[in-house]
Amino acid sequence: MTTSTSFDTDVLVIGTGPAGATTALALATYGVRVKMVTMFNWLANSPRAHITNQRAMEVVRDLGLEEEVIRAATPWEQMGDTLFTTSLAGEEIARMRTWGTGDKRKGDYVQGSPCTMLDLIQPEMESILLKHAAIRGAQLSFNTEYLSHVQDAEGVTARMKDVLTGVEYEVRAKYLVGADGANSKVAKEIDLPIVGEMARAGTAYVIFNADLSKYVQHRPSILQWIATPEAGFGEIGMGLLRAIRPWDQWIAGWGFDMAKGAPDLSPEAVLEKIRLLVGDPKLEVQVERMSTWYVNQAHATEYSRGRVFCAGDAVHRHPPSSGLGSNTCMQDGFNLAWKLAYVLKGFADPNLLESYTAERAPVGKQIVARANQSRKDYALLKECFNFGNGVDTIAKLLDRMRDPSPAGVEVRMNLQKALEIKSREFNAQGVELNQRYVSSAVKPDPRDGVELWARDKELYLQATTRAGAKLPHAWLVNENGHRISTLDVVGKGQMTVITGLAGQAWVAAAESLNLPFLNTVVTGAKGTADLYCDWQSVREIHEAGALLVRPDGYIAWRHSNAVWSADEAASELQQALKSVLG
Missing domain, CATH: 3.30.9.10 (D-Amino Acid Oxidase, subunit A, domain 2)
Known part of the structure; x- marks a missing residue:
């Protein structure tokens, strides 16, 4: 195999299931060159997964496909x-x-x-994800079998075979994602435990x-x-x-x-x-x-080796009880995609990619246990x-x-x-x-202490703005008087600083950093008015405090107390970004 530094694509994704399709869709949406392959002639050939939970729907909402998914699903x-x-x-x-x-x-x-939750069989979800991945620039190859790979300091060289002709060839990529199912060849090849x-x-x-x-x-x-x-x-x-x-x-x-x-x-x-x-x-x-x-x-227990990552059923294998399968696969891809994009664009140090295993492996372990326990129950x-x-x-x-x-x-x-x-x-x-991420891509405030759960943590959502938690949903009102969620003003491939009308120091700080991937949202301002006071009731920070929200909607860092100095805000924000992104 060659080890040329001339790349055919930035990311090669093996598999077109929920994990692979979401990874490719998100990468294409973020402007990253991505190629996705499957050895099969088409997508999933049976209904397989069907329950689509709220978090998976939040992922497709961020990627702009919620309305299309709703049209195809049982409500x-x-x-x-x-x-x-x-x-x-x-x-x-x-x-x-x-x-x-x-x-x-x-x-x-x-x-x-x-x-809301929906019911949509896997073949139809996959077709929506893949269609829009291709529309947004992803390359897609059916009847293409992954054989093996070697990786080096600059990238990965994968050996492929055209199933129809038997011709073998190489694809050179900077990163490889194995989303090739429960019998994952990629996971075996990199010897994931x-x-x-x-x-x-x-x-x-x-x-x-x-x-x-x-x-x-x-x-x-x-x-x-x-x-x-x-x-x-x-x-x-x-x-x-x-x-x-x-x-x-x-x-x-x-x-x-x-x-x-x-x-x-x-x-x-x-x-x-x-x-x-x-x-x-x-x-x-x-x-x-x-x-x-x-x-x-x-x-x-580990999801990667060097420049090769695995996602979906390749790393968590369980029955359909609890309806966690495809939902977790999609979240794997959504978590990994923004990190790959930020590293490839030079926004983050490659060490950011180590947070993928740290964040998603505990979730995989949890849902495998939960799905099997649901059968025993x-x-x-x-x-x-x-x-x-x-x-x-x-x-x-x-x-x-x-x-x-x-x-x-x-x-x-x-x-x-x-x-x-x-x-x-x-x-x-x-x-x-209720997933809580603990990794280098999260900077917790040591003053927060241990989180206490008010109700059963399996049954009830506990919304919080603690670092490592998903941003709470609250209704805001835009300039046209329409309701928008707090989840709608973050994401879309951006890091987002959220503050209130009193947080002008944070606005000035973000502007002074002049980073192409950093967005600022002022709740209470025109376009993000907190007319219901919903956000004020759940934000858990001072109006002149700030949150740093990642592209996947998870909170990377929060400053709970008021900051009135733009210099102090810039220093705090810069340190947080350096800690999270490197």
Whole structure:
């Protein structure tokens, strides 16, 4: 391989999934030369991930694609309750308010972000991200297989193969990003340390078409758990019907015993299982695809080696429980992209890139644990159903759930407890939005001390302007009288100084530094008026204090006290920027 300093691109991204697509889109948006490749002929070939949480929506909002994503998605209000039922047509056992749509939680979600949750299958999300990456200048190559690479002091030389012709060639880049999935060749090649367990349980998935609207229109829900002895195997112990497209395309899923080999996916067996889960013995369906997947519980403790970085499923591998997969992948890419851009443009020292592992590896570890725990948290529900321990028919299950004796009371009390436990999967706003970064790209104020959590940190967002936290959402009002979020006045590839009307010293300081990547926002001024006093109530700093917000919307540094001297403000700001960017 050559080690020429003549570069074909600045960043080479392997993989077009949520992590790779977001990385390439953000880099192209920031004006960085980026080339993205995939060995496949097109994008994801199955629905895969679908839950899109508020933080992922904030990422696409910053990148200017929120409206397009909303048009393609099932809206928040149709994501609905999650059902626990004997079949889709059969008697219900319980309903659970999920995805923050319930009366007790909706206010938390609305207050926490300008973006709602949505349901959008991975192929459609990928197509939106890739289309706009290409529009903004990213190069995209399908049928292009990554083979290997070598790196040197100046860059990375990757060996590629055109899958259609078999021709091999080299691509020279300054940096390489491996977003090539759970069997990542890049992660293996750079020997990233991955801890955990792969393939610890198996699930059968069948994609099918059938109009089931009569069963769900009165109770819209994208997720239905089917409690029946015939689908009672495994940690979850229930079958699944998941709406891909309301309400005529679905996934049917059920666990299988890996010790007995692959499940029976013959057409006759699959049709019988779908009819059982739906509760219609004469249902006609069109089966699109059948597959199996395996439950993983593994994460990388490091995300990079030199000029090579990994993101997405390459570094965190877990089941879809809690809906954290593609959301975390997109956030990996968003975190990495601005850092690569700043280093490539000379805005930051290359040491900034070391903060990628420091910030994202703890998040990867957290979500792998949470997703797997969410599966284990079905244990009490399984106890309520008691399949395999005397309950072997739907009739016996319903008798157990309706038993008027003290034993029945205990079952129903345990059912309530089980649903409360499952809130940690289905209403876990804190898991999704409470990340706190600790790295060289964050300069905490030692006077802040240890953060105290007022409520359960998995369930509830705790908005704060502490360094390392995501900028809180608050509504401002622009010059046309329209509401805009505090998240709308930061980002877009810029570092942002936020201060108030009394913070003129910070405005002067930022102007004196004359940095092309530094933006200043004065809350309370025309265009960013704090008419609701929302920002004033959550900013946690003096009006003449300041925040330094990174391009990804995370707070790099805050000066809580008032500063009235422009010289003092310039000194403080310059030190903060030097600490964060090098």
